[in-house]
Amino acid sequence: MRIAVTTPTGNVGRHVVAMLLRAGVRPRVLARDPGRLAPDVRREVEAVAVNQRDTKAVVAATAGADALFWVDPPSVGEDPLGDYELATASVVHAVRENGIERTVFQSSVGAEKRHGAGEIDGLAGTELALDSLGATVAHLRCGYFFTNLELQLDAVRTGVIPVILPLDQPLAWVAPRDIAEVAVTRLLSTGWSGRCVQAVHGPADLTWPQAAEIVSAAIGRPLRAERVSDDAMRNLLRTSGMADGLVEAVVGMSTGLRNGFVPEQPRTLHTTTPTTLAAWAYDVLRPQL
Template sequence: MRIAVTTPTGNVGRHVVATLLRAGVRPRVLARDPGRLAPEILREVDVVAVDQRDPEAVVAATAGVDALYWVDPPSAGEDPLADYGLATVSLVSAVEANGIERTVFQSSVGAEKRHGAGEIDGLAGTELALDALGATVTHLRCGYFFTNLELQLDAVRDGLIPVIWPLDQPLAWVAPRDIAETAVARLLWTGWSGRCVRAVHGPADLTWPQAAAIVSAATGRPLRVERVGDDAMRSLLRASGMTDGLVEAVIGMSTGLRDGFVPEQPRTPHTTTPTTLAAWAHDVLRPRL
């Protein structure tokens, strides 16, 4: 079975690669910078250096594959949604030109809104483009990554995380490794076709104060959260070096999904995954603090 994997050094992609290797598959990995792959991984994969926003390069890199794991690459530019659109053109071109049998697309909870959810709107656009092709595709509607806390290490060390999400509104928290296991199961299984949507909700829905209490207990560091206004968060994000366009895209992911948003896919045994925030915080976050 020939499987291609994008973003092989990303939070989810690196686990997809490792899981495929354990399953006995030698994946083809599409990497913008192959030098970021660990030497021991480089020996076990077929690497193609490619920009995912270059349709001709992506078509060439995915020739002959049976299944594709696709992540729209993140954008740090002024117009993130335009960058998502460029990646979508590459993906659609590859699926159509190469007749790829199965595509697993890493989407997000909130993509079902289609509009009004900031950066998630870019993922919604990719979903719609694949659906219009009539491709055999699974859209993974993922919850809030545990690893987002690694982007806030200074705040965690200081013991206070500012958020614009309502403190009494729960959201699905999920480990990227669990997303990868779900993705690999779909990539390896040939007994499905058509359009599928599979939510990946993690083990539990948590409010931000509940998550902070769990992280505090697991790391041994006091941690609390404080809700701030949207403009205050904009100032914080701009101070971190984000462009104005990216700031609005990031802010929109929260403002578009708060105030009563309910995911299209309910929590079920199919959408619930095992890794707890406590286990992840103890094993991954604690050593980094």
């Protein structure tokens, strides 16, 4: 089985690669910089240097693949939705021109809105474009990544995490490793076809105060969430060096999911995954503080 994997050093992609290797599959990994792969992994995969926004390069790199794990690469520029459109064009051409049998796309809770959710709108565009092909595709609608807390280490150290969602609004919190497990199951299975939407909600829906309490106990430090204004969050993001266009796209992911938003896929046996926030925070976050 020939499987192509994008973002192989990312939060989810690195677990996808490791799981495929344990399953006896030598994946073809598409990486902007294959040198970032761990040396032991580099020896076990077929690595191709690819810019995912270069359609011709992606089509060439995925030739002969039976299955594809696709993640739209993150944008750091002024026009993130434009960057998503370029990545979308790449995956659409690759699936169509190479006749890829199964595509697993890492999407997000909120993509079902289609418009008005900031950067998530880019993922919605990729979903729609893949759907238009009539190909076999699974859209993984993922919850809030535990690893987002690693982007806020300074805030965690100070004991206060600023958020712009209502503090009492529950979120589906999920471990990237669990997302990878769902993705690999789909990649390896030939017993499904057509369009599928698979939510990946983690073990529990948590409000920010609940999440902060869990993390605080795991890391042995006081931690609380504090709601701030949208403009205050914009200022924080600009101070971190984000371009204005990206700031709006990031803020939009929260503002677009306020006001009673409920994910299209409910929490069920099929959408619930096992890794707890407490276990992840103890094992992964605590050593970084």
